[in-house]
Amino acid sequence: MTQQIAVIGGDARYLELIRQLQALPDTTISLVGFDKLEQGFTGLNQTDFADLEQRKMDAIILPITGTDSEGYVETVFSDQTIQLTSEWFDGLNDTAVVFTGISNQYLDAVSEASNVELILLLSRDDVAIYNSIPTAEGMIMMAIEHTDYTIHSSRVMVVGFGRVGNTVANKFAALGAKVSVCAKSIMDLARITELGHTAIPFDQLHNYTSECDLLINTVPAQVVTKDAIQHLPPHGIIFDLASNPGGTDFDYAKQRGIKAILAKSLPGIVAPKTSGKILADVIKQLLLEREEKIR
Amino acid sequence: MTQQIAVIGGDARYLELIRQLQALPDTTISLVGFDKLEQGFTGLNQTDFADLEQRKMDAIILPITGTDSEGYVETVFSDQTIQLTSEWFDGLNDTAVVFTGISNQYLDAVSEASNVELILLLSRDDVAIYNSIPTAEGMIMMAIEHTDYTIHSSRVMVVGFGRVGNTVANKFAALGAKVSVCAKSIMDLARITELGHTAIPFDQLHNYTSECDLLINTVPAQVVTKDAIQHLPPHGIIFDLASNPGGTDFDYAKQRGIKAILAKSLPGIVAPKTSGKILADVIKQLLLEREEKIR
Amino acid sequence: MTQQIAVIGGDARYLELIRQLQALPDTTISLVGFDKLEQGFTGLNQTDFADLEQRKMDAIILPITGTDSEGYVETVFSDQTIQLTSEWFDGLNDTAVVFTGISNQYLDAVSEASNVELILLLSRDDVAIYNSIPTAEGMIMMAIEHTDYTIHSSRVMVVGFGRVGNTVANKFAALGAKVSVCAKSIMDLARITELGHTAIPFDQLHNYTSECDLLINTVPAQVVTKDAIQHLPPHGIIFDLASNPGGTDFDYAKQRGIKAILAKSLPGIVAPKTSGKILADVIKQLLLEREEKIR
Amino acid sequence: MTQQIAVIGGDARYLELIRQLQALPDTTISLVGFDKLEQGFTGLNQTDFADLEQRKMDAIILPITGTDSEGYVETVFSDQTIQLTSEWFDGLNDTAVVFTGISNQYLDAVSEASNVELILLLSRDDVAIYNSIPTAEGMIMMAIEHTDYTIHSSRVMVVGFGRVGNTVANKFAALGAKVSVCAKSIMDLARITELGHTAIPFDQLHNYTSECDLLINTVPAQVVTKDAIQHLPPHGIIFDLASNPGGTDFDYAKQRGIKAILAKSLPGIVAPKTSGKILADVIKQLLLEREEKIR
Ligand SMILES: NC(=O)c1ccc[n+]([C@@H]2O[C@H](COP(=O)([O-])OP(=O)(O)OC[C@H]3O[C@@H](n4cnc5c(N)ncnc54)[C@H](OP(=O)(O)O)[C@@H]3O)[C@@H](O)[C@H]2O)c1
Ligand SMILES: NC(=O)c1ccc[n+]([C@@H]2O[C@H](COP(=O)([O-])OP(=O)(O)OC[C@H]3O[C@@H](n4cnc5c(N)ncnc54)[C@H](OP(=O)(O)O)[C@@H]3O)[C@@H](O)[C@H]2O)c1
Numbered sequence A, B, C, D: 001m002t003q004q005i006a007v008i009g010g011d012a013r014y015l016e017l018i019r020q021l022q023a024l025p026d027t028t029i030s031l032v033g034f035d036k037l038e039q040g041f042t043g044l045n046q047t048d049f050a051d052l053e054q055r056k057m058d059a060i061i062l063p064i065t066g067t068d069s070e071g072y073v074e075t076v077f078s079d080q081t082i083q084l085t086s087e088w089f090d091g092l093n094d095t096a097v098v099f100t101g102i103s104n105q106y107l108d109a110v111s112e113a114s115n116v117e118l119i120l121l122l123s124r125d126d127v128a129i130y131n132s133i134p135t136a137e138g139m140i141m142m143a144i145e146h147t148d149y150t151i152h153s154s155r156v157m158v159v160g161f162g163r164v165g166n167t168v169a170n171k172f173a174a175l176g177a178k179v180s181v182c183a184k185s186i187m188d189l190a191r192i193t194e195l196g197h198t199a200i201p202f203d204q205l206h207n208y209t210s211e212c213d214l215l216i217n218t219v220p221a222q223v224v225t226k227d228a229i230q231h232l233p234p235h236g237i238i239f240d241l242a243s244n245p246g247g248t249d250f251d252y253a254k255q256r257g258i259k260a261i262l263a264k265s266l267p268g269i270v271a272p273k274t275s276g277k278i279l280a281d282v283i284k285q286l287l288l289e290r291e292e293k294i295r
């Protein structure tokens, strides 16, 4: 029995993703929103959205960004406007699964109403950790570009020791920076110490920023406050990796003349191929488990 | 107001622990079971167990091993026999706190019955992570002693990626070994990959042991089974760090002629001073928080 | 007795260099070719070239690039044309020392004729090693920018294990790349192995390029030949760090459709401040030793 | 044409060495001084020294220690007394090559007189670097054994940055120690900095020993003098890896109550198999080149 997958929209990462999905046995892939792609995929169906028979689909792959609040999806390789209405969702088969990077109220609502499973790829621990690698490399690239000194010997404060913070701290230390990491839990503080970084309890952050050249935030909450910013040296620079709107008081940084940069979507920018492969590996794995369950 | 602490028994680690506790302000420390100690502590009370007024104590520090199933405690530096009966526990003040490394049914029961708080130091995430450092160093020492080849370039399989497994894997990789780590969760497998080790799903362990020189177990469950052992090369060697009785089928290993070593209590053996300091830091921190709460 | 230094021309690195030299005691610094500088230096003499009394100078600092073949120097922060003729050199005091990054026939000739010491900063082992750090970071930045995959897990071949090759190999390995290094001497091959990289004898390079994603050349001789290039995978990319014209057969790479990039002057581009400090440290050290000798 | 090799004496390393040489094609190996070996080698000739026809030999492999000053060789696996007299050397073929680890006046003299080539394996850069790996691991083992604190977070001073010093510094840093390295040349100091260690100019050593827990000497000259030792903290410990008699003022250390250990022959002790393989690889390579030249 053949498995039917539709990819609806997506960015550069999706080219690798699609390439990888092609390796699946007994699978038919329909591409919607890739009509402007210069180099086509041999053996795949470029389908018009209107012509897609969604009831036949076993899996729908949405862009990493999901939909906007009205169901419109981002199509980098097409001029088409594609809207996934609640009616369209109702047309999906009950057993269908919908992949997206992140969700929002709209997407949550329509998928629930139409009773299809919605899988948030970026929320998965494994995807988040694998993605932390290109994120950290993008961070390194920016640090090299935006400073006139080397990472080697520079003093770096990483705020947060989650999936991204952990990887970022390790990479900067590997390049010879003197890394401090600011975290809440005693477990994190112990691990930070074991790894050779300086562990800073969260409520102490502002006491250490005077001694830091780069401050890298990974916490999705307002944690890089006036207190922390005002002690930074004039050449200090803030990179905020946390999801929009970041965790930095950007206004205050500006006022103080401290450069502060909100860096979004690094994996897709610096390593779309690797990022596409990360997504593909997980989707392939999940589809396989699904199929085994069905049989 | 002075804080009263009694240390009842303990091993080499406790010398450093006591030294550190002496730095606490407004604190009186009574030592029970240290009468054979060659170099005494100046300014501390060597007390006979019978003379200890337990009701006055704010904190009792038991050996890392706690008590045995009848309440006897290990006293490395004394010939005294000390038994902590349920009556003795009843004599403790309600607000007293009892520190131990690990507990057992007996200790759980008497502390609950007498309504005192029992703090298991080795169960704490921070202690476990800090202790993973001397554990890993002890593991390295044993690997160097028990093999006739270098760690550099050797193939090491670490089973388990908890607090100990993580540290052990990192240290062996840092010394140039080719490290694989075997774990269950997708999150662990992703982090293992990020760290540059080879990630092996748990149920695949036996398929990779033929390619490994050292197998290091950190999982406290029977996971190094016949299947895993039988594919080890003849010069392969197993180190089991998991708490007694380890996670290895030692009988089968013996039968197959594979050297298998159960290594216990490494922190206390290879780095009693560091281990004592780790315990002291946590105890001091907890006593401090306690006092703040009381006030 | 005051020491007189003239800085004639130079790029962004020289701003930090000058800042550092200002810390020298009993030193007068004259700046020639910095008239367009927006932020001036307080307390330094901006001097017109014509007005510089070269006979009074103890030290002359030329741009890193030295002069061109007719004695003209590069002045990034000025529109002046400055030519250091042999007559001008004759006007220098015998005991004067001239600092430059690199030399050429012209500069060698005029300094020898006028009997002044010429110090080639970039030829010094310490400068070359310190500079290898920003060079390697620049290389990392380019690798991240010019590929759509991560450095982590990519296969990197470093050609040459001199001062730059050694540092580049270490940094890429630290970021999780699988690094091979190609070198001639048995000593280098042994050290490469000790460091955990794969050691490739020089004459074997072409046998290993089929397995490599990034090829980074650091050897200033034609060593990345057709043989080596033709086995690279289509997505393979060549970075050539060796001094102009590099060590790559760029024509053949182009013909084969392999991207090949000659990357020059990375330290000055990615870390002018650090690079300026490196130069300043050495110049300060040499001036100090000089003064001690004179006394 | 078959190649004839005689192995005369040797220690545990030589078991692996012999095993590896067995893989050479068209080679006959005679073992002299291995009669007490429990597990024999199948297919090799155990020969009595008196019966060895030395004129037929293409290569003679002496113990790593060479001979003593009268030509006696060390035979760990035999009770025989074997003396290599000058007459015996005269009986060797002109084209024969004699391998040894180190030489002495006697060995130099007799080999020169009889006109055979003497190859000092331990003097070779590649062997010295490969051997620095088991040396460093032995050093780690001793550090763990002889201290009551962890290597992690300890302050280590490595004296000398040659083949051994470089490797030792890297390994201790990899285990989380704070490493300083003391060296003479500006090149070494630059590389030490690049590697992330603290670089100490040689003549400054004594100013930094008060801040160090472990002092590891690798310089074969009296460099760890009173000056350096007297500032060590009481718990400080000295390990001297330099060849006999080391580079430490052991008398003064004893007088000051500082533990000081001269550690010899670590590779043969901690990793005889790896060490044997290192020697075998070089001998095989040299025999191969030799044969190619002869043909
Ligand atoms: N810019 C990019 O390209 C990019 C790429 C990937 C991810 N991201 C973003 O980066 C951020 C971090 O991702 P992640 O995967 O590392 O997440 P994560 O694993 O959940 O880590 C978040 C960290 O923030 C800490 N934290 C959360 N709320 C906090 C608060 N109120 N105060 C103090 N600490 C707090 C957490 O500490 P506890 O665990 O102790 O709560 C944890 O250490 C997210 O916003 C994510 O969307 C950006
Ligand atoms: N020898 C010594 O000197 C020494 C020193 C310190 C600790 N230890 C001992 O070492 C062991 C590990 O300590 P730790 O602090 O690393 O503990 P931990 O953080 O709890 O880690 C245990 C690991 O084992 C895995 N695991 C547990 N049960 C499993 C099962 N049935 N099958 C597969 N995996 C399983 C866990 O995986 P999940 O998280 O996915 O469940 C986790 O990765 C303990 O027994 C501890 O007492 C010994």
Ligand SMILES: NC(=O)c1ccc[n+]([C@@H]2O[C@H](COP(=O)([O-])OP(=O)(O)OC[C@H]3O[C@@H](n4cnc5c(N)ncnc54)[C@H](OP(=O)(O)O)[C@@H]3O)[C@@H](O)[C@H]2O)c1
Residues within 6 Å of the ligand: C128, C131, C132, C135, C160, C161, C162, C163, C164, C165, C183, C184, C185, C202, C218, C219, C220, C221, C223, C240, C241, C242, C243, C263, C264, C265, C266, C267
């Ligand atoms: N792009 C930039 O921003 C930048 C920055 C700094 C330096 N550079 C340039 O990078 C290059 C390397 O600098 P470096 O400081 O590393 O020089 P280096 O220390 O002299 O190293 C050169 C390496 O090339 C090898 N080599 C030289 N000629 C060779 C040949 N014919 N065949 C094979 N191998 C050969 C040497 O091997 P042996 O030692 O065995 O001879 C050595 O390993 C120079 O051209 C330098 O100008 C560029």
Ligand SMILES: NC(=O)c1ccc[n+]([C@@H]2O[C@H](COP(=O)([O-])OP(=O)(O)OC[C@H]3O[C@@H](n4cnc5c(N)ncnc54)[C@H](OP(=O)(O)O)[C@@H]3O)[C@@H](O)[C@H]2O)c1
Residues within 6 Å of the ligand: D128, D131, D132, D135, D160, D161, D162, D163, D164, D165, D183, D184, D185, D202, D218, D219, D220, D221, D223, D240, D241, D242, D243, D263, D264, D265, D266, D267
């Ligand atoms: N214990 C063991 O098991 C073991 C194993 C292997 C080797 N070793 C011994 O370890 C020692 C070092 O071996 P290696 O291969 O590293 O030798 P190496 O490469 O020659 O290094 C020796 C180092 O000592 C420095 N040095 C020499 N004389 C000096 C002096 N008078 N003052 C200051 N520095 C001086 C050298 O500096 P410059 O280069 O600037 O001169 C160099 O850094 C040797 O004695 C060797 O026999 C012992």
